[in-house]
Amino acid sequence: MSKYIITGGNKIEGRLRIRGAKNSILPIMAATILNENLSIIHNVPDISDVYVMVKILQSIGCKVKKEEDTLIIDSTNISSNEIDEQYVRKMRSSIIIMGAMIGRLDYTSISHPGGCAIGSRPIDLHLQALKDLGVRIEEEHGVIKCFRNNLKGNTINFEFPSVGATENAILAAVKAKGTTRIYNAAREPEIEDLQKFLNSMGAKVKGAGTNYIEIEGVEKLTKVEHSVIPDRIAIGTYMIASAITGGNLEVDKVVIPHMEPISNQLRLAGCEIEYNDCGIKLKSPKIIQSIDLIRTSPHPGFPTDMQAQLMALMCLSNGTSLFYETIFENRFMHCSQLSKMGADIKYITENISMIKGVRKLHGSKVKSPDLRGGASLVLAALSTPDKTEISDIYHIERGYENLETILKNLGADIMKV
Numbered sequence: 063m064s065k066y067i068i069t070g071g072n073k074i075e076g077r078l079r080i081r082g083a084k085n086s087i088l089p090i091m092a093a094t095i096l097n098e099n100l101s102i103i104h105n106v107p108d109i110s111d112v113y114v115m116v117k118i119l120q121s122i123g124c125k126v127k128k129e130e131d132t133l134i135i136d137s138t139n140i141s142s143n144e145i146d147e148q149y150v151r152k153m154r155s156s157i158i159i160m161g162a163m164i165g166r167l168d169y170t171s172i173s174h175p176g177g178c179a180i181g182s183r184p185i186d187l188h189l190q191a192l193k194d195l196g197v198r199i200e201e202e203h204g205v206i207k208c209f210r211n212n213l214k215g216n217t218i219n220f221e222f223p224s225v226g227a228t229e230n231a232i233l234a235a236v237k238a239k240g241t242t243r244i245y246n247a248a249r250e251p252e253i254e255d256l257q258k259f260l261n262s263m264g265a266k267v268k269g270a271g272t273n274y275i276e277i278e279g280v281e282k283l284t285k286v287e288h289s290v291i292p293d294r295i296a297i298g299t300y301m302i303a304s305a306i307t308g309g310n311l312e313v314d315k316v317v318i319p320h321m322e323p324i325s326n327q328l329r330l331a332g333c334e335i336e337y338n339d340c341g342i343k344l345k346s347p348k349i350i351q352s353i354d355l356i357r358t359s360p361h362p363g364f365p366t367d368m369q370a371q372l373m374a375l376m377c378l379s380n381g382t383s384l385f386y387e388t389i390f391e392n393r394f395m396h397c398s399q400l401s402k403m404g405a406d407i408k409y410i411t412e413n414i415s416m417i418k419g420v421r422k423l424h425g426s427k428v429k430s431p432d433l434r435g436g437a438s439l440v441l442a443a444l445s446t447p448d449k450t451e452i453s454d455i456y457h458i459e460r461g462y463e464n465l466e467t468i469l470k471n472l473g474a475d476i477m478k479v
């Protein structure tokens with residue numbers, strides 16, 4: 063299995079552009095199932111999760127071609143209504159395929175995704191939303207069987223604004239009869255991107271980006287061409303790479319409002335951040351300022367997908383920071399690995415940890431516990447002139463395109479072996 067060998071200490075600086083968001087492209091690829099036609103999607107990131115989704119689409123009969131960063135998906139014929147367990151095991155978010163499948167077919171089955179490293183991640187809200195739309199669901203030996211019945215618009219009231227459940231509900235409602243009203247919907251930018259994609263192929267969805275979404279069912283969809291929004295989490299990760307090494311960074315083609323929850327925290331850490339017409343400029347602080355309390359919450363709050371990376375930065379701050387992870391119950395697995403590199407981290411409760419800044423981290427042999435935890439180790443490794451070996455980088459490759467090439471171009475000494 064591949065590893066990164068990083069000898070840090072170099073400033074990460076220069077200019078870069080980041081391709082499409084993982085959390086946008088995955089639901090958009092699922093949405094292509096609804097379309098008995100061609101979907102052309104640009105700005106697709108070269109990450110392993112996209113390849114898993116390609117395999118899923120191919121396994122049910124879609125024809126998929128990749129030309130540079132464009133995916134051409136022909137979903138005219140769907141030949142299977144079952145999603146193979148091997149894919150759900152590889153990529154938990156493959157559950158977002160369920161809403162699109164039942165929007166298109168009379169019956170579909172998918173295995174239960176179960177828990178994953180960062181939490182138990184139940185799917186009760188997904189299933190309830192589909193039931194609200196009239197889908198009959200039977201669960202047998204870990205397999206979820208969905209019968210379309212009389213799929214029809216209804217009111218869905220989410221107890222919690224789950225991103226995936228909101229997407230599944232929208233996907234199922236696109237071709238349901240009548241109007242669906244979703245209350246307490248997730249407001250993440252990737253849901254707005256999904257709405258834009260769906261509407262470009264003839265769906266009638268409005269309200270994404272707010273907590274109330276309305277979908278008017280349609281019968282037919284048409285050929286569509288769409289470009290995926292840039293990955294705000296990958297951009298935020300590179301901003302921290304620059305900040306933790308004392309560099310200056312410019313990122314082109316950024317959607318500024320998407321970056322605000324991340325930029326706000328980085329400003330508190332002492333970074334100077336400027337926006338211009340086409341991007342973002344970051345100037346590192348001379349001394350990294352501690353942030354008293356970092357609390358993750360649904361958008362527009364601080365994203366859980368940036369918690370581990372910001373923690374790496376706080377490990378080198380001038381004071382004490384508390385991290386309160388409110389979204390996932392087991393998202394502190396990077397703490398023990400950061401501690402191996404000299405970080406001063408104490409658990410207060412299962413989802414609150416206290417970080418006291420240290421002057422310097424040191425190199426070590428560490429293991430990526432999950433996608434963002436792995437990214438936090440890369441950031442920590444970039445900050446120290448020692449050598450760090452990071453194993454299990456397949457987690458990182460789920461969500462970061464060409465991480466080593468991008469970092470090398472910005473001045474890092476990083477090797478993938």
Ligand SMILES: CC(=O)N[C@H]1[C@@H](OP(=O)(O)OP(=O)(O)OC[C@H]2O[C@@H](n3ccc(=O)[nH]c3=O)[C@H](O)[C@@H]2O)O[C@H](CO)[C@@H](O)[C@@H]1O
Pocket residue numbers: 084085086088155181182183184185186187188189222223224225226227248366367389390391
């Ligand atoms: C592919 C994708 O877009 N992944 C993102 C998506 O994941 P995902 O869509 O899985 O995240 P959710 O918003 O659904 O999960 C948030 C919380 O709700 C809980 N929950 C969720 C569904 C449900 O039926 N029951 C339930 O209890 C989860 O266990 C978790 O504790 O949003 C997360 C929160 O911003 C991000 O970290 C992930 O990167």
Ligand SMILES: C=C(OP(=O)(O)O)C(=O)O
Pocket residue numbers: 084154155180367433434461
């Ligand atoms: C948790 C994440 O993704 P997923 O939902 O795909 O596991 C993430 O992107 O940090």
